[in-house]
Amino acid sequence: MKKIFLSCFFWVGMTGFSQKIENSETLQPFWNSLKDKNNVTQILFLGDSHTQAGFITDYLREKFQSEYGNAGRGLVFPYPLANTNGANDFSASSNSVWEAFRLTHEQEIYLQIGAGGFIIGNKSQALIEIELKNDDFNQVTIFNDPKMQGKEVELLLSDDSSLKHFVEKQTERVSYQIQEGDTFPSLASMFNTTTTKLKKLNGTAVTQPQVGTWIKADKVTVDYDSSFENLLQSIDKQVFGEIYTYFQLPISTRKLLLKTYSDDNNFYGFHFANGKNGVIFNSVGVNGATYADFTKFPLQFQQLKTLNPQLLIVALGTNEGVSKITEEEFKESVENFITNWKLENKYSPILLITPTDNTINAQKTKKIADWIIEISQKHQIAYLDLYQAMGGAGYFRKALAKKVANKDGVHLFKAGYEEQAKVIWEAVEKSKK
Template identity: 25%
Template sequence: MRSHKIILFFVFCAMQVRAQTEISNGQKTYDFINYAANNLHMPDDAKMPSFYTKLAHLVAIGDKQINIVHIGDSHIQADFFSNRMRSLFQNYFIGGNGGRGFVFPYTIARTNNPSNYKVKYTGSWQACRNIEINKTCTLGLAGMIVTTSDSEASFKLSSATFDNIIYDYTRIRIFYNSEEDSHNIELENIGTVQVEEVNESPSVKEWILSGATNEVDIRIKRLVPGNTIFTLYGIALETEDPGIIYHAVGVNGAQVTSFLRCELFEEQLQKLDPDLIIISLGTNDAYGNPFDENVFKANYLTLLNRIKKANPGAPILLTTPGDCYKSKVPNKNNLKARETIYELANEQQCNVWDFFTVMGGLGSMQTWKNNGLAAADRVHHTKAGYELQGNLMFDALIKGFENYIGARGQR
């Protein structure tokens, strides 16, 4: 009991420092944002306290890592929204940076790559995405793969510093498949760091580095004649330090059914050992015509069941799709998707962050556009809009955390 109170005391002190910092920074507020609604909907047995307990321990004691996995569509692939969340969590307390997390080299797939890491590559690569229903390929957590049959190919990832966070790493995991085990995977920056190679499983290769680096330079060599295929599913860039790792995976145009096509989704999600799973899907589902909320609900339930089976102890946070326009008018299907997500959350003990209501409700996307927060298509946001979305969701999560700490402290 005494150690419990000590932890709560240190957490309370950390929250006071954060509150003072926020006041001094003076975040801009908008009269069209529904700040009163900016809370988490947490049904009984939604498991969110398990995440908050781990966060309290990390803030107070400063050991162990917390893994958050954020899954979504184009709003996540660009990583403006999710990167804002990552930055806020990792700056929430001193020593909060646990690493960059799971990344995919979107540049190799010839699509937009997050700006906080750069990708260079050699060789001929082909891409397959979970939105391409006419293609046959085995997909994983990222919802996208790149493959090569070249005798030799390579790729290099370089991390940038964002919001005063330096993303270097001492642990590298590559998720892959080598047809007939016919490829050798080499970490080329051995000259600057000593490495210990660990084969976690036939589909994951891991290196533990003795020194930190902000670059990964990997070369793939085919060991046998022929056209055997090497498949890359993604890379996890982590450290051994305590802190928060915020993994984000998104595919432009993805619907819930898109991730149901990912055969290795559960296996690879499980390897990230998530403490919280956030799902931001529904915009593209609701954009279809006609939109059948019963089909949407059934597909979403299937995805939730797959996630729960792989990670039974992890709380799940569902975000409602924000308002958007279709054919020059607000898309009322997003309101139906919102209602369906609430139904699922109550039935499946999931948490909800209601972005649709918080941003202002039906038709609010035009107001966001008028304030430089939404793109011309009134479906996507500007960088400033995504950062505002990140600020809002983080505040809702931390409000829930502070309420949890307050309730525990009164016991």
């Protein structure tokens, strides 16, 4: 049996100054795995909105797989079903609407969030189709909720037909009176819309909903032409496992089409592999995420552990840098994160990446970068000071002048993210022993 290793990247965040990874000797197990041509080395890049956009991870995935071999697309969350942005190298469709939340959301509807940092949930049988644009696969792992264990799930083949051509979204303007327990994210989920659209319709007051007040929403429903199912044939049928469900397919394909027979579905992500040796570069990006957010739900690290991680690279801190968090609170959240990860992955080394400059709170962001370095030194953890590597203070204004940064003061465009990805790639390669 092939050994499978996982390396995890958590991202936060014009090339500046040359920068190396400090304490890089702790990454030796990762390099040993890559040198072994009989391995599948999985890399998982986890982070915030800089990661969810997909530009950094697309660049790094291509670099790693070109150098060390392509063993599959890896972890995917069907962002389109959750009405949010994500990588553009796959599409996702369903014949059902789904409630959706990310781990940063205030909500009491779903008590757990798993591998991908998001959840889609519904209360009926449904079809989900995920189509990869560039990668074939013959192995699929579904990350599901424990309550689905024992319920049937079926993988289907649709030949040249696609579910997306048999579904059509309909929008209806509705009025709704705020109830006890409603939150801004739960309202968006309730109507299968986005928080941005709700705010546009109702103003900023909707972000702090008051019981008894009325709001407007564009409620989205799905019309489904069930004749699609006459075109399908079964590939495999089994029951959901406790926290994940694995399928070995008899064919290679780029399209996953599954039917869940459960009447209470919670999905946290889908992992794709092709059975070859090389690298699988996974990513988990969650808009607005902090170190503390990644310690909220034990199921997430439990599911990621099943990938057999070899290295965790953490790059968070951007959102703390524009918050009121204190030094004590921040350091405690990072150390809790490290402790929780080590509980599930005792021998997995860690690489921390600092956030880069912004114009929202540049001084606080520099402090966050310094605190990450202090924690890394204290615990002998590898780290990359991306703040300095990209040029330090003033970097974001230079990025604006080059037109590779967004006027929101913190986000970049594709070209800007790829410049950062290049610096990360070169630093990682220089650390190779």
